Structure formats: C-alpha cells, structure tokens
Amino acid sequence: MSIQQHAKHITRRPLLAALAGMALAGAMPLAHAQPAAFPSKPITMVVPYPAGGANDMLGRLIGQKMGDALGTATVVDNKPGAGALLGAGIVARAPADGYTLLVGGLATHAASPNLLKADYDPLKDFEPIGMIGSAPIIVITATDSPYKTLKDVVDAARKDPQAIMYGSSGNGSPLHLAGELFLSIAKVNMTHIPYKGGNAHIIDLIGGRVPVIFDTATNSMPLLRGGKVRALAVGSAKRLPDLPDVPTLAELGYPQFEFSAWYALFAPAKTPADVSAKLSAALAKTLKLPEVASKLGELGVSVGNGNANELRSFLPAEYQRVGNLIKTAKIKAD
Template sequence: MNPSSRPLTRRAVALGLAALGCALSAPAALAQGGFPAKPITFVVPYPAGGANDMLGRLIGQKMGEALGATVIIDNKPGAGAMLGANAVAKAAPDGHTVLVGGLATHAASPHLMKADYDPLKDFEAVGLLGQAPIIVITSNESPLRSLKDIAEIAKKKPGEMMYGSSGNGSPLHLAGELFDAINGSQMTHVPYKGGNAHIIDLIGGRVPVIFDTATNSMPLIRSGKVRPLAVSMPQRLPDLPNVPTFAESGFPSFQFTAWYGLFVPAKTPKDVVAKLSGALQTALKQPEVVEKLRGVGVSPAGGEAAELARLVPQEHERIGRLIKQANIKAD
C-alpha cells in the first residue's frame, strides 16, 4: 500500500462524516428556518377592488414584512368564493398558499352549492382577521326611523316589507332571513345580481331597507347617502355613536357578522402555521392596520389560530341550519 494513501483515506472519512452530519441536520434547519422558502401567494376568492381584496393586500403586505417574504395576491372569484377556496385546499401544504376566506367559503356557499372541498377538514386555521357587523340602512327620505318600525310592519303585514341584497345566500340575505326568524315575520327578499344595483335602488327609495355589511355601508353612511338604523355588535360602533345596537332595539339574540380569516391547506406543518399566525398577530397590532380595518367597518381580531378553529364549525353549523330552515337556494 502506498503510504501516502493513509492520510488521504482519513481525510476522506472525515469529509464523509462531515457531509453526513450536514445531511442529518438539514431537516431540523429547514423546520426551524426554512419557511418561507419562496413568495407566498394570498388567494382572494373575490374580484380585485372590493373589501376582501383590500383586506388581503393590506394583511398580506404586513405579514410579508414580518416574515421577510414577498406576498403575491391572486384574485380567483367565482362559485360563491368556492373557486379560490378549492384552489387553496388542493395546493401543496407548505404554507406558501394562503386563503383569505370567511363566511362564504366556510359557512354559507358549501351549503348552497356543491363544494369540491370540505370546509372543516381540508384547511388549517391561521387566524381570524376581524368581523364586520351588519348595519341596517334605509334611504334618507324613508319614513322608517328604527329597527322596531321594520319589525312591526314585517309582522303585521307579511310580505309588504322588502329588503334588498347582493344575491341569494349573500350575508345581506342571510341577515334578513335571520331577522325574520327571530321576529317571527315574513319580509320579501329582493336579490340583485351583485354590483351596487341594490344600493342604487335603496337610495332611490325603490327598496326600503338593506341588512348590509359594514364594509359596504360605512362609506355610504359617512358620505350621507343612507341612514343607519341599527348595528349588530354588542356595543355601539365608535364611528356611529348615535346608532343603537340590535340588542338596544329589542333584538338581543340577533348575532350576525361577516367574518374574515386566513387558512392554509390541511397537513401544513404546525411550525409553519405558527409562523404565519404569529405574523398575522403582529400585523393586526399595527396602528396603521387597525385604522384601515376600522375605516372599512371591520373590527380587528387577535389573529390566533385557535379562535378561528373554534369559530368555523360553529358558523358552518349555524349558517347551514339557517339556510335549510329558510329554504335558501343559490342564484
């Protein structure tokens, strides 16, 4: 044997052991610091320009800053927000595809149409963004002055009180049906095919009332185009101190909000979910974010995954029961 081969063999063994050590430690390194490994895509299941899109872009930007990652917004509207939700449910469970979901994707639409995903099993909850209450609005010239006025007419004259919405199964429609169920009345639902046609008809006096979401109604109220009658929150909104709550108006059991949350595909590693949730909580504590959310009528939540995980099955069951009882069908 060539004497010079002995040092070479030892050196080779040392290098081999070093390489093996690096290989064994790689999974641990990836688990601790490998996420995010590429840009994160936020799927917004609505068209660009609306409240959901704004929430996705705002939160996505702030979470990206907290994670040191680039966030890309991908608008995937369609099928009652289920098109975008299904895309996330089928995505790789690595935390790089996030759904900006909520009431439609996880509680309402799956009961109205056939869903290609299971809202309770195909996602991991990242955290609750916030909730937008229902605000009952009417035209400035309307004789309706309170929620009790609506309740009395709806009860005494079945079918005469009309309320508009952006479509069958929308939060506006569901809120109206819930109010009917609690009031023991029968209003006439007037669905519109999206857009702002229902608002135009409300302002013009052709539809007397709308159970609208705060995200849509707050700009109208601030501009003086409509008159608010009641808000579905435990306390009065700071921006609407003179508008009573449903409880103050005699309907304490009316509980309904449009809620928003972040989801990732099921089987996403827990440490990745925890990183995303932590970034969301950081974003929701920023004064700029709080101000912008409240500016569009959204009351910020804490961003904890457990809070959203508890809410989803409750809302899925409650909204499903309401849809069945009211015999609501998709457009």
Template sequence: MDIHIPRRTALAAAVACTAAALALPALGQAAFPKQKPITLVVPFSPGGGNDILARAVAPKLGQLLGQTIVIENKPGAGGNLGTELVARAEADGYTLVIASSQVTMNPFLGMKVPFRIERDFEPVGRMASVPLVLVSHPGEPYRTLQEFMAYSRAHPGKLSYSSPGNGTPQHLAGEVFAKLNKTEMLHVPYRGTGLSVTDLIAGQVQVSFATYASVAQHIQAGKVRALGIAGQKRTPLAPELPTFGDAGLKHYDASLWYSLLAPARTPPDVVARVNEAMVSALNDPAVAKQLAQQGFETQPSTPAELKVFLASELKRWERVINDNHIKVAP
C-alpha cells in the same frame, strides 16, 4: 496511494459536517417564504369586507414575512369558488384564503360545497369581525329601525333587499330578520358588495344588509340611511345606531367574522410562521387604526383557537338555518 489527513484537519471537517447536518432542518424552515410570492385569495369581488381586510393587512404581513403578498379576487358561488381553489392548492403556505362566516353557513344552505372546512383546510388564525348594518335608500318613508320593522310587517312582500350573493351572511341576515319580524322581503342577490350597494344608492332596491366598512362613506355622504346594527352590540363608530336587540329582537345576531386558512396538510411550522406574522400585522398600531376606522374589530387568535371556533360556528349556523328553513338555489 495512502493520503494522510492531519488529525486537526479531520476533526475540523467532522465538526463542519455535523454542524451542516444539524442546520438542515433550520434551513428547511427558513426556506419559507423565500421561494416565491404568497397568493392571498379573496373569494369575493373588490369592495367587500374580505377585500378591505386583505388590502389593509397584506402590506404589513408581507413586510413581516419578507415576501410579496399578491391579492387575487376570485368571486363566485357564494365564496365557494375562490375557497375551493385554495383547498386544492399545494399545501406549502404560498396560497391562503381570507374566509368569512360564509364558510360555516354554506354547507347547510342546500348549495353544492365542493370542500369541507374541517377536512380540507388548516386554520391559521381568526382575524377580525365587523358589524352588519341595515341601510336604506334615503327616499324611503321609514327613518328609524322601529319604523322600518313596523313598515315591513305592514307591507309583507313589498320590500326588496340586496346582498352580495345567495347564501352570504348578508343574505341570511335578511332571511332571519324577516322570519323573526314575521314578514316577507324579496331578496335580490348580486355578484359582490359593490354592485349590491350601488343599486341601493340608485333606488333599485329599498334596503340592504351590508358590512359597516362597505357603506360607512355612503352613510356619511347621505347616499344611504343607516337604520340599525344587525346584532346585539353597538359599534363605537356609530354609537347612536340602535341594535336589533334594542328594537326587541333579543336573539338576533348577524355579525360577520374573518379568518385566515391554508390548505390541509400545510406544515405546522409554516402555519405557525404565518400566524405569528398575521397576529403582529393585526396588532400593528397603523393597521389596527385603519381597520377600526372602517368598522373592523381585530380579534387575532391561534390556529387551535380558530379550529374550536369554526366547529362551534358550524353547529350554530346549522341550527339557525334549519330552524328557519333557509335554502338557496344550488
């Protein structure tokens, strides 16, 4: 039996089908991030810079993306454990990692690094930086950076400094300082910033290199004494603190930066969507104010800009680590 479809009805159906076909790509793009919550991996223990940044940005980022952001702390192996989990995750945008300077240092420290940043990740964007500050137990005899430098030279091997772990930027800050200051210090690694600072307050170690964000409240409470900024640029949060450059170490810079990475082969449209939301979250006045109060300087970038920056940092730290003969236990 022949079925006659009126010409007007057939035309309308054809138009509808065409519109639906054209809409398919848009629907595919809109599917992210509606399927499930996004996991934001922090490859260090709570209390450190990565963690503070993640918890400050995640609520606004989730609001902008229209999806819940779940923060998971996965510490271990100098940040390699949590970072590797993301490298091996499905490349769909639902698993991200806040990566710090650490990822451009680890490949040259003699430790096992089960991934390559250039090969196994898609850059999403640079996020922020924070100065490292040298702090001491308030009972120590040195009260200024210059006094500490003189004391450490006069007592090689007698001072111990804590860090969040072997191969962390804080660890390297101490190693490079000791070599430039022509002295020796005992490095005491911990599993995370919280424990590192806690033992400094308890007097188990004499000094520590820490992010300003992680020790600001302890400085204000008098539990630790700030000696100087481990770099060349003063922080507006404590402008009275001298830099190591002020003290004569003109080429010393151990500032710490943070970025957002996704697994390699994450679709470009997903990367662009997350970057757009990340930049908007960092530029939000409330978020920017909160981060500034904790010592962060927001520095949002495009994925392409982060890719170039990562390549330059890999070259820089390879040179610094090799020139200073720094290695950590595998």
C-alpha cells in the same frame, strides 16, 4: 525507510485522500436536502372576491403587514366565483407549505358550503391560522327613505308583507342570511330580492327601489360616511363609535340577533406545525399594529386576535349554526 515502506506510504496517501473526497461528496446531498427556513419566497394570499372591494382591501392590508413581519413579499391573487368557493378550493388543493393562504370567512367556511356543492371540506381541508376580525350587520335604507326607524319598516311589513322588500347580493349571501335571521326573530315577512353580486342592490336601495338592506359594516360604512345611505340599526353588542346615534338591534327589542360577517386566514390542511405557528404569530403581530386597527376600523371591522386555536374551536359551531339557518329559512341557491 525501506523502498517497500516508502512505496506503501505513497500509495496509501492518494487512497486516503480519495476516501475522504468520497465521504465529503456523500455528505453534500444531505446538506442540500435540508429545507430552507420559512419563508424563503413570496407568499400568495388568495382573496375569493373581485379586486377593489372591502374583502380585497382587507386582504391586501393584512398581506402587506404580515409580509413585513415575516421578512418576505406577499402577493394578492383575486379568485372570485361560485360564492367564494372557487378561491377557497384553490387553496384547499394547494401544496401544504405555507406559501398559499386563503383570506376566508363566513362565506367560504359556513354559508356557501352549506348552500352550494363545495369541492372541499371546510372543517377538514384547511389549517386555521387565526381570526382577522368581524363586521356587524347594519340595517340601512336610502337617505330620503320614508322609513325613519326600523320600527317603521317592521310596521309597514306587518301591514303589507308584499310591499316591503329587502335586497341582498345573492341567495345565501351574508346579507340574505342576516335578513332571514331578523325576520324569524321579529316574526314578520318581507320579500327578498337577490341580486347577482356587485353593487346592484345598493344602487336600487339608493334609488328607492328597495326599501332596506341588512348589510355588512364593511360594505355600508363607506356609504354611510359618504351620506349615500342612512343607518336604522346596528347588529353589534354596543353602538358603533362611528355611529353613536344609531341604536343596536338589542336596544330595539331584538337581543337574539347574533350575526356578523367574519374574516379569517387559512392555510391548506397538513401545513407543518412550525410553519403554521410562524404564520399565526405574524398575523397576531400584524393585528396589534395601530395602523392596522385604524384601517380595519375604517372598514367597519372589529379586530381579532389571530389565535389559531380559537378559530379552530369556533368553526364547527358556526358551520352548524349557519346550516341550521339556511334549512329553517329554506334558502336555496340561485
């Protein structure tokens, strides 16, 4: 090899090494830019109700089991306020990455947006993940109430509508809507007494100051098991297994009564399709667990199937139906 050829060989090797190094360095940012597989961090489940209630227990149960299915931790964040609009609005504005979910339902996606000024569109600002379940309405009275049947209540209301009152957790609440629906079907009047959330309406029912409440099963089942109240009727299609002696409203002559509180999981709109699919699959898997079905049953909830498409199809009609009820009954916000 000549001196000139040797020199060229020496100078070419560092040059090629340098070029290779530059190419490798240029490829590294591309590798780092690839998103991590979902989920790669904890998921926050926003519950738009205070801690300790049925909605909170439901959210914690579903969150824990979904976390197990997805291989990540879940954190429940209680954001009560404004008829559940506060928590729902937080999720609607959250990054659409699947890490912030809403345990919503009748209030967040039908009742409150029709009654109050929501800062989100319930049909456009969320990605449906799936239906968790539904809870029928149970007509309850105090254990020592003079009203032994629903007919007793209706007959008393026909004689003196001002004397018969029904309580609820507030104007536009599921309890209020259920009460107004029943009155329209039964063609009878009662005086509605709205309470400011909490359990004040239950305390007054037990104390005999309010004769009747059209309650959700999630609220009333623990009271019934504890012997604190008595059930007059259930709004489900069939008698409830835990209340075999309590007739359905259809049995009592009110087959048109179709109303239940429902619970569903939502992500912000524009969440990537693959992320939404993973969340829906995890929810469906969770709802099939025997321990989840058992616990939801204790809360009075009939288990859903977690199907996103079914929830998506259900929402517009439910929003319209509840809106029509609010208008017909002339329900106003507090």
